[in-house]
Amino acid sequence: MAYLYYPGCSLKSTGRAYEESMRAVFAKVGIPLEELEDWNCCGATSYMSVSELKAFALSARNFALAEKQGGRDKTTDLIVPCAACYLGLSKAHKYLDEFPDIRSKVDEALAAAGLKYSNNLKIRHPLDVLVNDVKKDRLAGLVTQPLKGLKVACYYGCQIVRPYAEFDDQDSPQSMEKIFRILGAEIIDWPIKTRCCGGSLSGTVPEVGLRLSYLLLLEATRRGADCIATACPLCQFNLECYQPKMSSLYNEKIDIPVLYFTQLAGIAMGLGEKELGLQRLFVPMRYTPAPAASSGGQHVTK
């Protein structure tokens, strides 16, 4: 099966560790990722607030390029790790399919650039691929350092599961839980896992946005989580990088590692710190797993 990889702007910048760890983990499970050549912005949230039709055209250019690169004779799976990109591209995919008016205008725009999109493409999230395309035994077989004793809060945020995803539940998704159970971790019950982190409001209107991230972190800490696993570059940024600011703003010490689910999976597979971009974390991961043979992990808590 052919997989193409669409990074989006954040995975080349603030979310670099997501790209690094995802590439490393996917290579390990036998899915090498080929980057979409000359990809452009997906047209997500901020862009869609100004022009929706142009946002669809931006997505459509990516679709056309992906079909060309993936081969016209078969369906191409485009792997999209960023939640905002996943939503933006999924929305365009659906609208181009359902609304002929939009489709004809976008086709006209594509034609002006000599491009063509022929509906032979699937938008996939890496969580979806790891859970549904990789056999459980294969994943289990790659674990060299089980995450024994590590209590993980699985955070999905909003735009991966709502409103377009079909691979998981919109209120209580389980993909990450499934992966981490195979990797030996303990999952904490944390029902607010699909509540919004505040998105870009943490930067634009901090007094509003940061409160949302703070509530998530506070609740995860209270429920005994050792770390939070995320699947979105903006969620990771909000939950991790503003911790000192939140601590002073709300007068409560917040100090909990926030990692990409791919980083945590990579640790269990014995991949190195640099390969997983762990050195890029602001709040270091305080966990040293013991080798699989020994009785348990050495787990350092605060």
Add this chain to the structure above:
Amino acid sequence: MDKWREWPKIRYESELDPDFADQIASIPGGEKLFTCIQCGTCSGMCPLSPDMDYTPRQIIAMIRAGFRQEVLSSHTTWLCASCYACTVECPKEIKITEIMYAAKRLAIREKVHPKRFPPSVLARAFFSSVEKNGRSTESRVLIDLFLKTNPLGMIRQAGLGMKLWLKGRLGPGKESIKRTDELHRMLAVLEKEHMIKPKVKTAQHGEAK
């Protein structure tokens, strides 16, 4: 937030825009707007409604009643983080998040959005960066945002920027696609196209003062 909250204005029917609801409902699948039962599930689900000037339920009612000016210049639409919690729970399947987007776009088109409110400034800075280069450069969009809204705030954020740079997570280099001409040709085709239909009747509001 208290600073953008005020008492609702009293409007005479003659001041309202009877065309407004039709215009917003012209987005794909937008006609369900007219089936709203005002149950308030959207406001209850919304993690941001405590901070909004009008809750999502109020916005829907105001659109239907023709409060054009209040809706388009509200902070609510810009505080919507598009988490779609309202949309997936709405018992009448109204695309509330998309209605918020429609109101944002119409407000920008008519230049009545809250001008210096950072989320609307960010949207336009992000938009122009992508129009030009096909990709957004996070560092440049943020600098643009701070210069336009809060130049002093940039100094306070300098520490965070520096830390990100040291971790290799933020650079000054400009991100761009290779074939920008291809993209520009595409976008030029859609320059005059809008998904929200233009107003057919003359605006009523603001005339009978």
